[in-house]
Structures are given as C-alpha cells and as structure tokens.
Amino acid sequence: MKNKITVTKIIIAIIALICVVVAAAPFYFMIISSFKEQFELLTTGIFAFPKGLFLDNYKAIVESNFYKYLFNSLFVVSVSLVLILMTASFAAYPFSRLKFKYNKPLFAIVVAAMAVPIHVTLIPLFQLTQSLHIYDTVWALIGPYVAFNIPISVFILTSFMADIPKELEEAAEIDGCGKFGTFFKILFPLSKPGLATLAIYNSVNMWNEFSFALVLTQTERSRTLPLSIWEYQGQYSANMPMIMTVLTLCAIPMIIAFIIGQDKLVKGMMAGAVKG
Amino acid sequence: MNVTHSLAKSRKRQTIFAATVFLIPVFLFIAVYIVYPIFDSFSLSLNSWNGIDSAKKFIGFGNWITLMGDKVFWKAFSNNIIIMILSILIQLPIGMALAVLLDVGGRKLNFFKVMYFMPMLMSSVAIGFLFKYVYDPQFGFISAIIKLFNGSAMVDILGSTTLAIFAVVAVICWQFTPFYMVYFLAGLSSLPPEIYEAAIIDGATRGKYFWRVALPMLKGTVKSAIVLSLVGALKYFDLIWVMTEGGPSGSTELMATYMYKNAFQSMKMGYGATIASAMFIIITAISLLTIKGMNRKEEE
Numbered sequence: 403m404k405n406k407i408t409v410t411k412i413i414i415a416i417i418a419l420i421c422v423v424v425a426a427a428p429f430y431f432m433i434i435s436s437f438k439e440q441f442e443l444l445t446t447g448i449f450a451f452p453k454g455l456f457l458d459n460y461k462a463i464v465e466s467n468f469y470k471y472l473f474n475s476l477f478v479v480s481v482s483l484v485l486i487l488m489t490a491s492f493a494a495y496p497f498s499r500l501k502f503k504y505n506k507p508l509f510a511i512v513v514a515a516m517a518v519p520i521h522v523t524l525i526p527l528f529q530l531t532q533s534l535h536i537y538d539t540v541w542a543l544i545g546p547y548v549a550f551n552i553p554i555s556v557f558i559l560t561s562f563m564a565d566i567p568k569e570l571e572e573a574a575e576i577d578g579c580g581k582f583g584t585f586f587k588i589l590f591p592l593s594k595p596g597l598a599t600l601a602i603y604n605s606v607n608m609w610n611e612f613s614f615a616l617v618l619t620q621t622e623r624s625r626t627l628p629l630s631i632w633e634y635q636g637q638y639s640a641n642m643p644m645i646m647t648v649l650t651l652c653a654i655p656m657i658i659a660f661i662i663g664q665d666k667l668v669k670g671m672m673a674g675a676v677k678g
Numbered sequence: 679m680n681v682t683h684s685l686a687k688s689r690k691r692q693t694i695f696a697a698t699v700f701l702i703p704v705f706l707f708i709a710v711y712i713v714y715p716i717f718d719s720f721s722l723s724l725n726s727w728n729g730i731d732s733a734k735k736f737i738g739f740g741n742w743i744t745l746m747g748d749k750v751f752w753k754a755f756s757n758n759i760i761i762m763i764l765s766i767l768i769q770l771p772i773g774m775a776l777a778v779l780l781d782v783g784g785r786k787l788n789f790f791k792v793m794y795f796m797p798m799l800m801s802s803v804a805i806g807f808l809f810k811y812v813y814d815p816q817f818g819f820i821s822a823i824i825k826l827f828n829g830s831a832m833v834d835i836l837g838s839t840t841l842a843i844f845a846v847v848a849v850i851c852w853q854f855t856p857f858y859m860v861y862f863l864a865g866l867s868s869l870p871p872e873i874y875e876a877a878i879i880d881g882a883t884r885g886k887y888f889w890r891v892a893l894p895m896l897k898g899t900v901k902s903a904i905v906l907s908l909v910g911a912l913k914y915f916d917l918i919w920v921m922t923e924g925g926p927s928g929s930t931e932l933m934a935t936y937m938y939k940n941a942f943q944s945m946k947m948g949y950g951a952t953i954a955s956a957m958f959i960i961i962t963a964i965s966l967l968t969i970k971g972m973n974r975k976e977e978e
Contacts (some may be wrong), residue, residue: 511708525718545707549710628801642814648803649807
C-alpha cells in the first residue's frame with residue numbers, strides 16, 4: 403500500500419520538479435552564460451548550451467583587480483569573524499554560567515539589539531568613520547560587521563553553553579581553577595561545535611553584506627566583492643556574459659561553505675530565526 | 679561561620695569581577711555601533727545638514743513635519759506594506775508546502791532539499807543583478823519565454839510602473855521562500871513521530887494529520903515566521919536598490935531606498951536621519967504590536 407502510485411502522487415511530483423526548475427533556472431542561466439561570448443548570447447538564444455568551453459570571460463575577470471576585491475572580502479570577513487567568536491564566547495560564559503544581579507536585563511539588551519534595523523545606524527556610522535579617518539578603508543567595515551552579528555552569536559552561544567554539563571567546571575573549581583581558568587580551559591574548548599556553527603553562519607552573512615559596504619567604502623582599494631559587481635557592471639554594461647562570470651565567481655565560496663557545513667549553516671539560520 | 683561568610687563574599691566578588699570583564703567587549707561594540715547611532719540619528723533628525731559644513735542648523739521638528747506631508751515617503755511606506763503582505767501570502771504557504779513534502783519524503787528527497795536551498799546562498803546584490811538580466815526586455819529569460827509563445831512582443835517589466843513592484847516581489851519570494859521552508863522543516867521534524875503514528879492509528883489521513891495535528895502544534899513557529907517576514911519586508915534595501923533604485927518614477931521606492939537617496943545622494947543628512955529614525959519607530963512599533971496581538975489571540 404505504501405508504494406502505490408496514485409494520481410495525487412504524480413501531481414505532487416510534477417509540482418516538486420517545477421519548483422526545482424524555478425529554483426535552479428537562474429543558476430543555470432548564470433553559469434552557462436558565463437561561458438558564452440558576448441554575441442553568442444544574441445545569436446543562439448539564452449537557453450542554448452555554450453558552443454565550446456569559452457574561458458575568456460574568466461580570464462578577463464581574474465586578470466582585472468578581482469583579486470583585490472577578493473582580498474578585501476577575505477580580510478574583512480576573517481578579522482570580523484575572529485572578533486565575533488572571541489567576544490561572543492566571552493559574553494556567553496557569564497550569561498550561561500554566572501549568577502549575578504543584572505544577568506537577565508543585560509541579556510535582554512543583547513536580544514533587543516538583534517531587532518535594530520541597520521539603516522538607522524548608517525548615517526551616524528558614516529560620520530563616525532569619517533571622524534576616525536577610517537572611512538573608505540576595510541577597517542570601517544569591521545566594527546559594524548562585528549556589532550551587528552554579535553547579538554545573534556551571543557544568543558546562539560549562550561544556549562549552547564547552557565547545555566554543557568556543569569560537573570566538569572565544578573571539578574575544575576575544586577582543583578582551584580578560577581573563573582577565567584574555567585572559561586579558557588573548559589568551556590571555550592567544549593564550545594567548538596557551537597563556534598563552528600557561528601563561523602559558517604556569520605561568514606555567509608558578512609560575505610554577502612551590502613549596505614555598510616556601500617555607505618562606508620568608496621573606492622576599489624577598500625570595496626568588497628558584492629560592491630565589485632557594481633564596478634564591473636559599469637565597465638561591461640552591455641556584456642552580460644561578463645557580469646554572469648563575476649556573479650558565478652562570487653557565489654563559488656558560498657557554495658563551498660554550503661557543501662562543507664550544510665547542517666551548521668541551517669542550524670545557525672534556525673537559531674537566527676528564533677530571535678523574532 | 680564568619681569564615682564561610684567572608685568566603686561566600688569573596689566568591690561573589692570574584693563572580694562579579696569575571697562577569698564584568700567578560701561582558702565589556704560585547705557591550706562596547708553594542709554601545710558604539712548600535713546604541714550611540716540610534717540616539718545620534720534622532721538628534722541629527724532635528725537638524726538641517728548637508729554632511730559637509732561643519733555647522734549643522736538646528737531646526738527642531740521641521741524635518742519631522744516635512745516627513746508627515748512627504749508623499750514620496752508615504753508611497754514608499756505603502757510599497758513596503760505591499761511587499762510585506764505579498765511576502766507573507768506567498769512565501770509562507772509555499773515554504774510550508776515544500777517543508778511538508780521534504781518532511782514526508784525524508785532522505786530520498788535530499789537532492790530536492792539542496793536545490794530548493796540554493797537561492798539562500800547568493801547575496802542580494804548578485805540576485806538583483808541576475809534577475810535584472812532575467813527580466814531584460816532584449817535578451818532576458820522572461821522575454822525569451824514570452825517570445826516562444828508570442829512572436830516578437832517585448833516587455834520591459836522593470837521599466838513599467840505597474841509591473842515593476844510585482845517583478846521585484848517575485849524575486850524576493852524566490853530568494854526567501856527557501857528560508858521559510860528550512861524553518862518549517864526544522865519545526866516539522868521536531869514533532870515526535872509517536873504523534874503521527876497515533877493519529878494514523880486513529881484513522882487520520884496525512885492531510886488530516888497536517889491540518890488538525892501538525893499545524894496547530896507549529897503555531898509558535900508559524901507566528902515567528904510571520905513576525906520575521908513582517909520585519910524583513912520593512913527593511914528591504916539591497917535587492918531593490920540593485921534592480922530598480924526605487925524606480926521607475928518611485929513605483930518601487932521603499933523607506934530604505936528613499937533614506938539612502940536623501941542622505942547619500944542629495945546629501946540631506948538631517949532629512950535622511952529623520953527617515954531612518956521613522957523607520958526605526960515604525961519597525962519597532964509594528965513588531966511589538968504584532969507580537970502582542972498574536973499573544974492576545976492566544977489567550978482568548
């Protein structure tokens with residue numbers, strides 16, 4: 403009975419396949435276009451498979467200052483990520499473990515910070531980075547990236563640490579470990595799976611971030627990959643395959659991140675969703 | 679007695695010291711990059727300033743009065759609301775349907791799960807550019823499909839004041855439906871399997887199980903999904919900025935794009951800060967009201 407093929411099942415299967423096509427078609431379009439010559443697109447139609455493996459688009463992009471944008475993105479994301487993981491695990495320790503008077507209200511402030519729309523901070527931060535003389539440098543982006551990803555990270559890590567059994571700490575305390583020793587020797591190492599979730603989730607977010615990068619940077623020496631698409635658009639406005647090449651190159655790292663940490667990414671998104 | 683007392687005291691002092699040291703970095707970041715800017719935005723909204731002069735001109739609530747009568751702002755706000763309503767009506771049901779499918783299919787449908795998830799991995803900017811070409815009247819994807827059926831008709835979808843907003847909503851749904859799918863899927867798979875078995879033994883069909891048992895149990899999940907998509911819709915910026923910059927003639931203008939234009943293109947920093955502050959108030963108010971309203975319904 404379980405494997406009976408019914409009309410309903412066939413209809414469901416067809417709808418499911420249509421959804422796959424809808425989800426994947428733009429990617430197909432993006433990737434095959436990137437292997438086409440500018441005018442091939444017009445003559446053969448957009449659905450056609452490329453005539454040959456045309457790699458000149460990739461060559462042109464890699465030979466431009468693509469690596470500069472790539473470096474900026476990598477730099478901003480990795481520095482911010484280290485700061486986020488450090489500060490978030492520092493904060494998660496007292497929130498999940500220590501009893502003190504203002505624990506709950508302070509945690510509530512962190513949770514409330516998750517709901518703040520970034521747009522309300524754009525103008526003040528634009529001014530702040532100018533008065534600190536870091537406007538239009540990669541340093542301008544690190545502060546906002548850390549600040550806006552930290553509340554959710556603290557939130558995820560606090561619930562992660564709360565699930566770590568307390569016995570180990572008690573043993574450490576009897577052995578004369580202070581609060582700092584307990585954190586660095588026991589809780590921090592035990593939080594590695596939680597930190598890995600945060601690392602992947604936050605990297606994807608920051609890699610794709612646009613608004614701060616648009617407002618706080620201006621020239622190619624400090625712009626990150628999402629903004630580079632813009633620059634190429636200006637340069638190759640009529641050359642669609644070229645733009646598709648840039649898009650494909652920008653998406654590759656995220657697809658790799660997804661393959662490595664599919665479960666972790668989803669877990670981070672779920673925890674991020676709970677904040678609503 | 680005295681010794682234990684002072685020991686407890688010193689332990690307490692240690693705890694407070696440790697908590698303070700560990701919490702300082704987080705609150706430093708929150709204070710500098712989140713709390714200070716909120717207040718600064720509000721105070722800037724009381725000034726007229728072009729971002730260059732050293733002196734700001736204090737004008738009291740002048741900007742706020744202008745905002746109240748600003749037709750473009752209210753048009754933008756109503757566009758945000760249109761996106762909000764359509765997002766909830768389209769993304770949540772499709773997301774739920776796909777989640778149920780994947781939940782029933784289990785591991786066999788892993789390929790589908792990965793495919794459905796793909797749109798989540800791209801940045802909004804990339805998606806915006808990609809769909810700009812998808813909608814392109816000359817060599818876009820959509821035109822190609824129309825051409826298959828209808829000779830040489832060329833439709834400039836993003837250039838049409840009536841169609842552009844729906845075209846943008848379609849892309850937003852394409853981008854975010856997978857998120858709700860994953861979200862509901864997590865909810866569905868957290869339901870204990872015994873409940874499903876019990877329902878089937880009691881003679882329920884799969885459909886009945888979903889509507890009468892699973893859905894009511896996922897009420898909390900659905901509620902937070904609604905709040906999320908509500909708040910998300912009020913904040914949209916990247917995608918629309920890339921695709922239309924709010925055009926043609928304001929038909930896809932949103933609060934965030936209007937704010938950006940005022941502050942960073944017309945250099946009306948004071949007015950931009952007013953729009954940003956208004957957004958902050960609107961988003962906070964709407965999300966608080968929704969959460970409160972939904973909780974009240976619960977109690978009845």
